[in-house]
Amino acid sequence: MKKITVLGSTGSIGTQTLDVVSMHPDLYQIEGLTAGANTALLLEQVHRHRPKKVSVATRELAEQIRELLPPGTELYWGSEGLVEVAAGTEADMVVTAVMGSVGLPSTLAAIEAGKHIGLANKETLVTAGHIVTEKAKKKGVRLLPIDSEHSAIFQCLNGERMRDVAGITLTASGGSFRDLSREQLKGVTVEQALQHPNWSMGAKITIDSATMVNKGLEVIEAHWLFGLSYDQIHVLLHPESIIHSFVEFKDTSIIAQLGNPDMRVPIQYALTYPDRMSSPAKPLSLAAAGSLHFREMDYERFPCLRLAFECGKMGGTAPAAFNAANEVAVARFLKGEISFLAIEDIIAKVLDRHHNTMNPDLSAIEACDREVRAAAAAL
Numbered sequence: 001m002k003k004i005t006v007l008g009s010t011g012s013i014g015t016q017t018l019d020v021v022s023m024h025p026d027l028y029q030i031e032g033l034t035a036g037a038n039t040a041l042l043l044e045q046v047h048r049h050r051p052k053k054v055s056v057a058t059r060e061l062a063e064q065i066r067e068l069l070p071p072g073t074e075l076y077w078g079s080e081g082l083v084e085v086a087a088g089t090e091a092d093m094v095v096t097a098v099m100g101s102v103g104l105p106s107t108l109a110a111i112e113a114g115k116h117i118g119l120a121n122k123e124t125l126v127t128a129g130h131i132v133t134e135k136a137k138k139k140g141v142r143l144l145p146i147d148s149e150h151s152a153i154f155q156c157l158n159g160e161r162m163r164d165v166a167g168i169t170l171t172a173s174g175g176s177f178r179d180l181s182r183e184q185l186k187g188v189t190v191e192q193a194l195q196h197p198n199w200s201m202g203a204k205i206t207i208d209s210a211t212m213v214n215k216g217l218e219v220i221e222a223h224w225l226f227g228l229s230y231d232q233i234h235v236l237l238h239p240e241s242i243i244h245s246f247v248e249f250k251d252t253s254i255i256a257q258l259g260n261p262d263m264r265v266p267i268q269y270a271l272t273y274p275d276r277m278s279s280p281a282k283p284l285s286l287a288a289a290g291s292l293h294f295r296e297m298d299y300e301r302f303p304c305l306r307l308a309f310e311c312g313k314m315g316g317t318a319p320a321a322f323n324a325a326n327e328v329a330v331a332r333f334l335k336g337e338i339s340f341l342a343i344e345d346i347i348a349k350v351l352d353r354h355h356n357t358m359n360p361d362l363s364a365i366e367a368c369d370r371e372v373r374a375a376a377a378a379l
Contacts, residue, residue: 003090004271005032005051005115007082007106008097010041012202013120013146013263017095018045020268023280028271031089034082034098034106039065046073053089055081082106087113093271095146096121099204100327101320101369104128108362111141118270119225120146122217127320128365129224143225144270149218150225151266152244152257157226158274160255166248168228170218171238172297175210178239182301188340190333207330211343216308220319223312230313235305237295242284260284304344307351316358317368318351324369325350328376346379 004021008014014035021028030049035042036057043065046054054069055076056062062077069075076084079102086094086106094110095118096103103121108128110117112135119125124132136143145151149170157165176193177185196206208214219233244266246256259265262281269276299306304326311318329346332338338346350372357364 001029002027002271003029003031003092005085005089005091005094005110006030006097007034007086007094007103008036008099008121009033009045010035010038011097011099012205013097013267014095015041016263017097017118017267017271018049019280020264020271021049024277031091032085034085037061043068046070051089053085055085079105083109086110087115091115093118093144095267095270096124097146099123099202101127101323104132104362104365108132108135111135111139114139114141116142116144118144118146118267119150120267122147122214122221123323125221125224126217126323127369128362129220129319130359131362133224142273144273145221145225146263146266146270147218147221148241148261148263148266149245150222151269153222153226153247155257155269156245156247156255160247160249162227164249164251165228165232166250166252167232167234168222168226168245168247169234169236170215170222170245171236171241171243172212172215173209173241174237174239175212175214176206177210178237182341185341186339190336193333193340203334204327204330207333207343208326210340211326212302212305213308213326213330213343213347216305216312217323219305219308220312230309235297237297238292239295240289240292242289242292258284258286304347307344307347311351314356316356317360317365318354318356320360320365320368321351321354321356321372322347324372325376328373332377346376349379350376 006014030051032053033051034055053074059077083106087109093116096107097120101123104124107124145154153168176195193210194206241261243256248254260282265281311322325347329343
């Protein structure tokens with residue numbers, strides 16, 4: 001029986017991970033769960049899966065649920081609690097499904113404890129890819145991608161030699177506003193931005209999909225996951241989200257991974273790797289799909305993707321600055337403080353002022369994160 005810990009169990013990826021676990025109760029045991037403020041859902045999950053350790057965002061939330069936990073479940077809170085649950089159980093794998101840069105310390109703690117990582121937190125590799133991949137290699141820990149695009153590339157590379165790879169292409173749905181012009185984006189609402197045409201995701205990642213920041217983060221993540229140069233990583237607009245990504249080899253052969261949009265498929269593959277099991281996802285019928293469409297990426301229409309490539313190529317603290325500025329800008333948009341197009345303006349202005357530090361250690365990355373957040377909040 002494989003023992004699993006889920007960080008961010010009440011979010012979109014976390015709940016779907018537990019769905020997969022529930023479908024195979026004889027194969028998995030939940031060791032730990034963490035959540036932010038959604039204590040009602042967390043309590044339901046705790047009573048269903050009986051983890052040994054749980055953590056919530058604050059001491060106050062912890063006190064509210066302490067008496068409601070089943071006997072034997074240890075309770076923690078805050079960033080220290082997240083690290084404790086990530087590293088302090090008997091879990092074989094830790095699924096990192098928390099949003100944002102908060103996932104970095106807990107992921108590093110889990111790797112240090114020798115636990116394999118089901119990686120759904122892009123920011124971990126975006127902000128500290130050089131540190132995370134080196135530590136994983138040293139500890140003999142697998143980084144198994146859960147994002148549909150990276151899972152697709154991972155599957156396409158099974159049994160292949162990296163020296164034969166010419167490049168990879170990450171497909172992008174284009175998000176809520178893929179058919180709108182720059183002029184039409186003026187004045188779009190939060191409600192409109194949250195209406196993703198293909199995927200059911202959390203609010204922040206849905207906004208990131210609309211700005212194409214999400215794809216930019218995936219580009220940087222792919223660089224670290226697969227050891228490819230940025231010149232080998234491409235992005236293609238594919239509205240149907242049927243081809244999740246593909247690999248082109250030196251002989252011009254292309255291997256792609258296809259399927260209906262359902263995050264439970266890549267989640268389950270990360271949990272069962274290298275085995276495959278039956279899935280609740282609807283089988284793909286290409287005849288029913290009829291036709292698939294593709295468009296070259298327009299970097300003028302989606303400037304955040306261009307900025308992500310630039311930051312990735314710069315390296316150092318530039319990707320961390322890109323991520324932190326975006327997190328603050330998206331939070332401000334969701335609160336109604338700024339317009340949709342102001343998200344990219346804030347990111348661009350912050351990056352213009354950023355002083356890049358090469359080969360940063362964790363303290364330099366954390367300092368960059370704090371400084372950028374303050375700057376983005378003040379703009």
